[in-house]
Amino acid sequence: MSRKISLRFILVLILILLILSLGFYLVTQLTDLDLGISLVKEESTAHSLIVLEEARDLFKLNTLEVVYKTVFPYDFIPQNYNWYLLLARSRDKRPLSPEDSRYLEIFNLARSLGINLAVRDYSFIVITCYVRIGFPISDAQSAGTIFNTDPETGRVEVYLPEPEITDFILEDPKRDTYGYPDIAINPEKWRLLSDYLRETIKEMVFTQDLIEQAKTNAKDFLTRFLEDAGFTQVDFPSAPLQLPL
C-alpha cells in the first residue's frame, strides 16, 4: 500500500514540477522577465580606434563595372571530384596536371579556412565582387599628349591608353543582407581567401569583349565632351601620338 502511495506521490510530484517548469519558461519567454538566475552566461565586447593614415589624389576614369557573385569553394571546383585520388597522388609526389595543381591549391586553401572538401562539409562563403575597368588619366598624360587639335577643320585626335582594372572591391558582408550561414573564419584567413579571389576573378573578368566595351564607353564620353567643346570630328588613333619637342 505504502509502495503504491509513494509511486503515485512521485508521479504527481514529477507532473507538478513539469507544469511549474513549463509555466516558468513561458512566463520568462513571454514577458522577458530576468530573475538573474542563469546557468549560461554570455559576454561580448568590441572596441575600435580609427585614425586617418593617408590622403591622396586620384586621376582615373572608370567606365565599366562588373559585379560578380561567387560561391567559394563550389564555383572553383568540379562536381564529384575525386579528392582522395588527388591527395594520394600529391602525397606520393606523383606529377599533377596544371588543372589538378589548381584544385589542390583550392583544396588546401579551403582546408585552411576550415572547409574539408574530402569529407562531408556544408560550409561555403558567398562573395560579391565589384571589378571596375577604366583609364588611368595621369598615365595617359605622361605617356604622350592626349589631344592633337586642328582648329581649321575642327578635328581632334585623342590617344586613349589601354584600359585596366582600376578597382577590385570585395563587398563587405552585412548581417542583414548576407542571408547565408555565417562562417567562423578569422581575418588572416579571410585575407588569404580575398587574395586568391582577387587574382582569379581579375583573370576571369578582364576579357577582350569587356575591354572593348570599356573603350567604347570612354570614346562615347570623350566624343560628346569634345563635340560640346566645338570640335566636329573626333578620332581615336590606335598608336600614341608623338609629343612635340
Place this chain on the structure above:
Amino acid sequence: MEWQNKLMKKNLFPFLLLSFFLSLFWLIPSCTKKSTLTEEEITKKVKNILQLPTHEMVYRDIIYLDESKTVLMIKTVDRRLLFSVRIRVEAGFDLKEGLEVMVISSSEVLVRLPSPKILLADADESTLEQFFSRETGGAISLLTYYEEIDRKKPALVEDSISRGILFKAQNNGEALIRGVLESLGFTTIRFERLGVTG
C-alpha cells in the same frame, strides 16, 4: 540449447559477412559528394558607369573583439581577436549625372559639373592584419567582425567630409578638366555646379 549454439557458430560468420557487404552497398553511394550548386555558379552583371574619382582618404581601423560563454561556471567559449584593416573613402564625380560644356567664345568655355560625392567607403581586405586570435570554441565569425567594421563607416564618411574630401575632389576634378581644355586652346575656363544657376 546446444543445437542453438551450434547453429549460431555455423551461421554467424556468413551472416556477418553478408551484413558487412550490404552495409557497404548502402554506405558507398551516400559517401559521394553531391552539391546542388552548378559548376559555373557565378552571377555576372556588367554595368556601364562613368565615374571620375579624384581624391581618396585611407583610414586604419584597429578592432578588438571579445566573446565568452560560461556554462555552470565553466568557460566553454573564449574568443579574442585583435586586428586592423584599412578603409578607403573615395570621392569624385559621377558623370552619369551630367557634364555640360558651353563654348562662350573661341577662348572662353563654361563647364557645368555635378556635385562631387563619396563614391566608395569600403574595407580593403588586402590590408587585413591580424595581431592575435584566441579561438576556444571556434573563431569569431566573419559577420561579427564585419558588423564592427561597418558600424564605423558613417562616422568615417562624416570625418572625411569634415576634412574636406569633397572640396579636394572638386578642385582636382576641375584642375583635370581645365588641363584638358587648355590643351585644346581655351584660355578662360569657368566652372559652375550643375543644377545651380548664377
